[in-house]
Amino acid sequence: MLKAVLFDFDETLGWRRKYAYRTYMDLITSLTPDLDPLHREAIVQDCMIWDMRGYYSKRFILENLQKKYGLNVPDKDEFYVWWNDTCAKNMVLYDGAEEIVKELRGRYKLGIVTNGSARGQYGKIDASGLAGYFDYRICSNDAESRKPDKGIFLNACEHLGVTPDEVLFIGDTFTSDILGALELGMKAVWFNPTGHPCDYDVPQIKDLRELKNYLD
Numbered sequence: 591m592l593k594a595v596l597f598d599f600d601e602t603l604g605w606r607r608k609y610a611y612r613t614y615m616d617l618i619t620s621l622t623p624d625l626d627p628l629h630r631e632a633i634v635q636d637c638m639i640w641d642m643r644g645y646y647s648k649r650f651i652l653e654n655l656q657k658k659y660g661l662n663v664p665d666k667d668e669f670y671v672w673w674n675d676t677c678a679k680n681m682v683l684y685d686g687a688e689e690i691v692k693e694l695r696g697r698y699k700l701g702i703v704t705n706g707s708a709r710g711q712y713g714k715i716d717a718s719g720l721a722g723y724f725d726y727r728i729c730s731n732d733a734e735s736r737k738p739d740k741g742i743f744l745n746a747c748e749h750l751g752v753t754p755d756e757v758l759f760i761g762d763t764f765t766s767d768i769l770g771a772l773e774l775g776m777k778a779v780w781f782n783p784t785g786h787p788c789d790y791d792v793p794q795i796k797d798l799r800e801l802k803n804y805l806d
C-alpha cells in the first residue's frame with residue numbers, strides 16, 4: 591500500500607531551466623552592463639548550454655565565460671554562494687506543482703529528496719512556498735549520500751516511518767531518481783516534460799498533475 595510520495599526538487603517541482611536562466615541573466619547583466627540585449631542574450635544562451643541542466647560545475651561555466659568572452663568573472667567560492675541565493679530569489683515552480691502537493695497532503699506522507707548543498711537546496715525549497723506541505727526534506731550533503739545511492743532514499747524512508755515498497759518517487763533525472771528508486775523497490779514515475787526517448791518501461795508524465803493516475 592502506498593504511504594508516501596517523495597519528490598526530487600530541481601526540474602521536478604522547481605522549474606530549474608527558468609530560474610537558472612534568470613540567474614545567468616542576472617550574472618551576465620552585472621558583468622556586461624553596457625552590452626546590447628542581443629549579444630547579452632547570446633552569452634546567457636551559451637551559459638544554458640554549458641550548464642547542462644546543472645550537471646556541469648560552475649567553475650567550468652566561469653572558465654568558459656572568461657575564455658570565450660574575456661569576462662572578469664567572480665571567484666568561484668563567492669560565486670557558489672551568490673548562485674544559490676540568487677536561484678532561490680528567482681524561484682519558479684512547474685505548472686501544477688503546488689496543486690499536486692496540496693492534493694496529496696494529508697493522503698500520503700510527503701518528502702523531498704534532492705542532491706546538493708543545504709544552503710542551495712533548502713534555500714530554494716523555502717523560496718518555493720511549498721515547504722509547509724512536506725513532512726521531510728533531505729539534501730545529499732546532509733544525508734552524506736547522493737541519489738542514486740540508497741543511503742539518501744533510506745534516510746527519507748526512516749524519517750517518514752515507511753518502507754521503500756510503500757513509496758512512490760517522482761523525479762526528472764533517470765540515472766539518479768528513477769534508477770535509484772527502482773533499485774530499492776520503490777514505485778517510480780519519471781517526470782519527462784520534454785519527452786526524452788526511453789525504451790525502458792517506466793511510467794512517464796509530462797505534467798505533474800498526471801501523477802494522480804499513479805496513486806492508490
Ligand SMILES: [Mg+2]
Binds near residue numbers: 602761762763
Ligand atoms: Mg531534478
